[in-house]
Amino acid sequence: MELRIFTEPQQGADYDQLLAVARRAEETGFGAFFRSDHYLKMGSVSGDPGPTDAWTTLAGLARDTTRIRLGTLMSAATFRLPGPLAITVAQVDRMSGGRVELGIGAGWYAEEHTAYGIPFPPVGERFDRLEEQLAVITGLWETPPGGTFDFPGKHYPVSDSPALPKPVQRPRPPVLLGGTGPKRTPRLAARYADEFNLPFVAPEDSPAIIERVRAACVEIDRDPATMIWSHAAVLCCGRDDAEVARRAAAIGREPAELRENGLAGTPAEIVDKLGRYAAVGSRRVYLQVLDLADLDHLDLVAAEVLRQL
Structure with missing residues (x-):
């Protein structure tokens, strides 16, 4: 099980x-900063x-960190047109030496x-639009050097693109999709995603969602074993109940509620x-860290949780 840090800067x-x-996060051994x-x-x-x-933030972090994935x-x-987004992510991938991953969704807020x-x-x-974006972004990245890319889209038609710049990671940086939608989300994930993320979904509610994506993979002759399954959950760790309560209060939540709905x-x-997440097939968990000033929180999880994994 890999643990990744996930922040909400807005x-x-x-x-x-x-x-x-x-x-x-990099110093203490977490796998990624998202x-x-x-x-x-x-x-x-x-x-x-x-x-x-x-992506401005990740460009800075690409130069200001050395190992952690982003x-x-x-x-x-x-938010963005697919061609320029493909250029941006490829550039940040090069700036980082090949450490970038693109999680993308339809937008909801x-x-x-x-x-x-x-x-x-x-x-x-x-x-x-999301489906066309995925086709364009992955198509541009996967076009062989010296080739051109065309896409007859309704929203984002592309003609005679040189498909540059190329990312460091070949054939492309990993693409993450996620959510709980029953129809289009599984189909898009099966076609384009390297990783499927279940955001704030309890372990016991996960198998049905995973099975829909597995079935969508089978429908297009993709081996479901090639998909990485992951979860995201709010983090609130403490050495004892008092420390858990203090950290919960700092983010405006109740310990009992976080224990039920998050990783607390x-x-x-x-x-x-985490063992319950692993039991349903999850290989990564994104720890949503909401109090960004509390770096001791990361130290505690690295020392007392990571070492047991």
């Missing part, structure tokens, strides 16, 4: 804070000092679109729940 964080978390891709805070927090752009959970297809003048089409069209409790409790 809730209030600048680049220096994110860099501090990424470097501590961030959300949102432009507006959620809930009652202030969101100060304001949003940071996901990526998004999930970039919204509504209507308010952030209206807050920053981003079109927000109906859900059906958003999935249509003592290191022993968290190791036990």
Whole structure:
């Protein structure tokens, strides 16, 4: 089981804070540093000092870290055109020496679109656009050097593209898709994803979702064993109940609720729940760290949880 750190900077964080978390995650042995891709805070927090752009952040981290993998959970297809996004991710992959992964989704948060003048089409069209984006992005990356790429899309037609720059990772950086949708999500994952993420889904609720994606793989003659399964869960670890309560209060949550719905409790409790994720096939868990100032939290999990995995 690999543990990755997952942050939500739209809730209030600048680049220096994110860099501090990424470097501590790298130093203590976590496998990756991921961030959300949102432009507006959620809930009652202030969101100060304001949003940071996901791929600008990852470009900086590509140069300011050396080992840890970097990526998004999930970039919204509504935010960017697929050709320029393919260029951006390929460039950041080169800047990092081949450590980048692209998590991408249809986009869901209507308010952030209206807050920053981003079109927000109906859900059906958003999935249509996501499907074309995946075809264009992966097609550009996988085009052999010296070749050109064409795509007769409705939303994003591409003609005679040189398909440059190429990422370091070949044939392309890993693509992550996720969610709980019963129809289009499994089909897109089977066609394009290297990893399927179940966001905030309990272990006991996971097999049905995984089975839908497995079935979609079989339908297109893809071996489901080639898919990496992962989960994301809120982290709240403490050496004892008092420390768990303190960390829960810092993020405005209750310990009992976090124990039920997230990864909360003592290191022993968290190791036990990670075992339940592993039992349903999960190979990675993204630990959603909401208090970015609490670097001791990462130290505790690295020392008392990672070493047991």
